[in-house]
Every structure is written in C-alpha cells, then in structure tokens.
Amino acid sequence: MPNTSTRPLGGRVVADIADLANDRAQWHLDLALAARKPAPVRVSLEECVDCDEPISQARRLAAPGCMRCTDCQVLNEKEGARHAR
Template identity: 55%
Template structure:
C-alpha cells in the first residue's frame, strides 16, 4: 500500500522529469561537425563525405568495417 512518502517521491520525480524536458527543449540544436581525419586510420576524410554526412568521424573504409563487425556481433 502506498504511503505519503511514496506519493511525495512520485511528485518529486514528476517535477524533475518536467524540468529536464523543459531544459532539453530550450537547448539550441547544435550542428555536428565532421572530423577532417578518420579516427580509425588517420587518413583524410574526403570533403564530399563530410558534407553529405555531418558529424562523421570515420572514412568510408573504417565505417564499413565497423558496421560489418557490429552486424556480425548482433547475430
């Protein structure tokens, strides 16, 4: 059976959730910046890739290897 402490805890949690949601909604959307060099092999990431995929951190080759590795582990 729920007592007054449970109700108070639920109310506090609800207020915290509302405050966090309001804070996240007020944040400006930041544009992700692409890396100039691949974090996997340190080769330059071509400009067309950086423009097409903002926020990329790997070259096509390293990204393909990571995706294949993740697909293998997902099975």
C-alpha cells in the first residue's frame, strides 16, 4: 500500500497540498491576531466582589484587573467548568 502522505495528485504530492493549506491557515490566523486590539488594562480591586475579603498584593500584581481573591476565583472557575459541559 503506497504512503498516502506522498501520493501524486494533479502534479503535486498530497503532502505539498496539506502544507500549502496549513501555510494559508497560519497566514489568516496571523492576520487576525495582528488586527486585534489589546484589551484595556483594568485596575485590580482591593476587595473580592464575592466574599469582600482583601485581595492579596501578589494576586493583584500577577493578575491585573482581578476582581476576586484566589479562593473565590478557583470556585468561580470550577462553577463555570461545571456549566460548560
């Protein structure tokens, strides 16, 4: 059985066609990413919106724009994952 990744097809081999398709898809992706506007940087809150406890300085520096403390963020992400099923 011939290797289908190098099978002749219209003067080209299948691998060439797949490479061209991947190159074109990457080109479109690069254009779309370059056209994106950066998200505005928000100021992190000092108190969690869920539990009203202070958000640590380390978290506020690591995640600019954060609105929840680490514990509440973990719970929020778990809740979101449960609803995404």
